[in-house]
Amino acid sequence: MSSIVNAMPYPAMLLNSKSQIVKANDAAEALFERSLNDIYLVRVLRHPEALAMVSEAIQDNQMNSGRVALTFQTQRTYEVTVAPAGEPLSDLYLMTLADISAEIQAERARSTFVANVSHELRSPLTSLIGMVETLRGPARDDQAAQDRFLALMHDETQRMSRIVMDLLSLSKFEAQEHIVPSDRVDILEVITRTTSALEASDPDYPGRIKIECDDPIAPIRGDADLLIEVFQNLLENALRYSPPNSAIDVKISRRQSKRSGAQRGIQISVQDYGDGIEGAHIPRLTERFYRVDKGRSRQMGGTGLGLAIVKHIINRHRGRMVIDSELGKGTCVTVYLVPYTS
Ligand SMILES: Nc1ncnc2c1ncn2[C@@H]1O[C@H](COP(=O)(O)OP(=O)(O)OP(=O)(O)O)[C@@H](O)[C@H]1O
Ligand SMILES: [Mg+2]
Structure with a gap:
């Protein structure tokens, strides 16, 4: 079990049923910046939600996991999982802390991006809809107004088309970023x-x-x-x-x-x-x-x-x-x- 804990790519430790750390890997010690063996978890992790998650897992003898924001040098979000280690270590629990800050950041960037694209396309679309309505109604027999609106509609469609073309070239460049032109x-x-x-x-x-x-x-x-x-x-x-x-x-x-x-x-x-x-x-x-x-x-x-x-x-x-x-x-x-x- 100890070698499995050591082989984990992210911070991991084995706890006993009193939330005392029995074995921690190097990644965990690097995260908490101290040696962790035989220490009670509460002494290094002062995060009520995370501690509650651990006690619950121990009490119910069941896996428990959740996202918690922990601040070491900077605030980062971890997916904390606590699970019974199972036979033959049935009185021990494996706790892992996976840093998912980058994923959260990417999720946020993606949704901001979608919101921005929608917003950028919505304003020319709204004005196009308005102009079409005007052309079908009040400006139906007004040649001068029709010419003016068609010119405006031309500009708005050009604008939308430019946004879409720019987005396409951006995504193409992203896909090819590793190829160095020579x-x-x-x-x-x-x-x-x-x-x-x-x-x-x-x-x-x-x-x-x-x-x-x-x-x-x-x-x-x-x-x-x-x-x-x-x-x-x-x-x-x-x-x-x-x-x-x-x-x-x-x-x-x-x-x-x-x-x-x-x-x-x-x-x-x-x-x-x-x-x-x-x-x-x-x-x-x-x-x-x-x-x-x-x-x-x-x-x-x-x-x-x-x-x-x-x-x-x-x-x-x-x-x-x-x-x-x-x-x-x-x-x-x-x-x-x-x-x-x-
Ligand atoms: N030389 C500059 N002087 C002053 N402001 C600048 C200059 N270059 C860029 N900016 C500012 O940076 C912003 C972003 O520039 P960017 O070239 O990415 O977009 P844009 O010129 O608004 O639109 P696009 O290039 O997509 O047609 C501009 O909107 C402008 O506010
Ligand atoms: Mg520009």
């Missing part, structure tokens, strides 16, 4: 192409993006299409969240190891001189649907999925992204990428 990519070309495409998309954009690049610049390891998506999002954010004529400075530079001078990677920074972002929001920007100013982002056609996608793509490239921002001054997003090696 093509040879010319990062200056990626950025120049992205810039031209963006400039063609809005009359306010041409001439604002200024690109500076170290010469020569080594190729990087990656996937050009995915990287185009990254810089399209970053440059679009920079253009969107800054005044109409302000510049966007893009710098592509080498990173050298301080000691050996060897090439360590490439860094690309996208600096804008716009609204900036309050510090408290920065760590949350890569969460799905997170927007600092929902109204403003929505009005600009944003769904709050852009940076979530960017983060996934960069993780897949085994790169890094750092966001620096000062409210009212501007934002600088720096992406670090790995050089190509044949």
Whole structure:
């Protein structure tokens, strides 16, 4: 029995019918940060519910289990199970504590995510329903109103379709996160192409993006299409969240190891001189649907999925992204990428 307790992958101990610990494994001793042999459980576990669960199991000679929140360094949730050890140790009870905090966290994230998706799709749907009703009723014979409503309906359906497409690419990236893209990519070309495409998309954009690049610049390891998506999002954010004529400075530079001078990677920074972002929001920007100013982002056609996608793509490239921002001054997003090696 003692070797079974030791072989358990999570904290486990054998108790006698007086709730005294007869044998505890290393994981249990690590959890309680002390040696546990011969100690009464109540001395190390001061949690009334958990203790009640143990006494009940002993009294009824039956398995008992439940979730309890225990605080050691941080608060974590454990699934505590107490069960009679059975013959030939019929006077002993096996108690295990499985840490299920990660599962609970994942459960919570999943339900928040579903709530967010539903909410994001519900508002365009509600306005579509309203407009259809208007077109069938009051605006039935009003050509001008019909044109106006159809244009609005077009925008709302576009928006819904963009949300669904972004969600699909996110789930695709999640599934492929362990595959590291390994093509040879010319990062200056990626950025120049992205810039031209963006400039063609809005009359306010041409001439604002200024690109500076170290010469020569080594190729990087990656996937050009995915990287185009990254810089399209970053440059679009920079253009969107800054005044109409302000510049966007893009710098592509080498990173050298301080000691050996060897090439360590490439860094690309996208600096804008716009609204900036309050510090408290920065760590949350890569969460799905997170927007600092929902109204403003929505009005600009944003769904709050852009940076979530960017983060996934960069993780897949085994790169890094750092966001620096000062409210009212501007934002600088720096992406670090790995050089190509044949
Ligand atoms: N350069 C920036 N300056 C100021 N705020 C920014 C900047 N980049 C991002 N943000 C803030 O971060 C939020 C999240 O950005 P993200 O790109 O994920 O979503 P979005 O731009 O709102 O929509 P999407 O990119 O999906 O069209 C934005 O709504 C905006 O509030
Ligand atoms: Mg964006």
